[in-house]
Amino acid sequence: MNARAIHRLLRAASATACAALLAAGTLTASPAVAAQGPNASGFVPTSSVPADQLARFSSIARSPENGAETRAGTAHAAPTPAVADALADDPGLEEECAKHPEADSPTGWIKNRFEMCVHRHYDLVLATPDRSVTLGRLRFDAWVLGFAYDGQRKVDYVVSVKDIIDEPVPGEDSSKWSISQDVNFSGQGSGSVTKPDKQSRVELIGSWKQQPLWTLTYTAPDKGPLYDQGDQQIVKADLTLSMRVTSPNTRTSPWSEFGAAKSNVRFDYAGPVAGKYKGTVFTDGRAELVMKLSDPAVRESALHIKDAQNNPERTFPSFNGKSIPGAKQPLHRLIDRAKQDENRRVAIATCNEVWGDYSGSGLQCDEYPFSSTYEGANQKDSAGNLVNRYSARLIDGKDNGDGGNMIKDVFTINRILDNDPFYVTIVP
Structure with missing residues (x-):
C-alpha cells in the first residue's frame, strides 16, 4: 500500500471517529465540521431535538425582564415617528396582549374591532439533520400589533422581533444569524390598497436587538361619499x-413558518349608518351589546332578553323546542327599513294577540331579536314560513327606547354594517 492510500485510510478513520464522538455529545461541533456532507445544519424547533442536546444550553425563564436586551446589555433605538404614532393609540396594547394565551397563535388576540395583536414565541436550535449535533440555540418573540381607525380608511401594523436570546457553541458566530419577517397584504373590492414600499425586513440579530420595531401602513382609495349611490x-x-431564520452554515432549507400571523381587515365608506362616515375595522373582532339587569334605565329590556335567551319556551309565541339566537349564535344587522318594519309588524301582532289593546298604557311591544336584525320576528325558512325564533313582550316605553339607543350605539361604535354579526350579553 503506497503512502497516499495510507493517508486516505487514516483520514477516513479520523472522520469516522470524530463523527462518533460528536454523536455521543463528547465533542463540540465546529462550523467547518457541521457544514460537511451529512453534518449540514439548519434551525429546527427544540421539540425535535433530544434532551441531551439541549442540556448544554441555559434554561432561561420567558419574561420581558429576561430578554436579550437585558442579557446582552444592548439598548433599543427610539421608535421611528410612524411607529410612535401607531403605538400612541394604545401604548399598553402589547402589555395587555401578553396576558392572553390566545395571542400566541397565528390569529392572535382580537381586543376589539380596532385593535388586535399576535405574540409568538420561538425556540429554535441550529442542528444537523439527524439532530445529533447542535451548534446553538435561538429564542425570540415575534409581535404584530394592529390598529384600525374609525374615521380613516387606514390600518397600521407595528411588527417586531424582541427578547432575543442567542447561545452559540464555541466556534459558531451567532452575530451572523439572521431573522426575516415577510408581510403579504392582499385586498379585493372597490379599488386597490396602497401599500408601503417595504413589506419585508431581513436583519442580523444584532440589528433586531438595536431596533426591534418597524411599521406598515395600508390605505384604501377614497372616492368621496358614494353611499347614496349604493357604493x-x-x-x-x-x-x-x-418568518425565516438562517445561519451562514445552513446547508439545508432555512427554518421558516408561513402564516406566523394573520389579520383580516375591512375598509368602508358606508356613510351615517356606520357612525363616522368612513373607517376600517378588524372583521374578526367581536362586537357585543352588553345590558345590565341592575341598570334601571333598561331593566325590563335586559330581563326580556335574558328570558328569551335562557327560557325561550316561556316567551311568546310559546312552543316546545323553541330557541332564540344572540348569546352563542350571533345576530346580524339589518339596515333595510322596509324589512325592519315587517319585523315590527309581526312582533306587534303577537303582543296584540297575547295582551290585547295596550294603547294609552305607556307600554310598548319589545321584540327580541331586534327588528334591526335579520333574525327578527319576520324571519322565514326556505319554504317561506315564519320560523318564530323570537319573543315579543310588553315593557315600559321609555325602557324600550333606551334599549334601542344602546343597540344603535353598538352599531355605530363598532362600524356594524349590513349583515355584520354581533352578540348580546346580559349581566347582573
Missing part, C-alpha cells in the same frame, strides 16, 4: 406574516 367602497383585505 360603500368596501375593500376586504388580509395580512399574512411569514
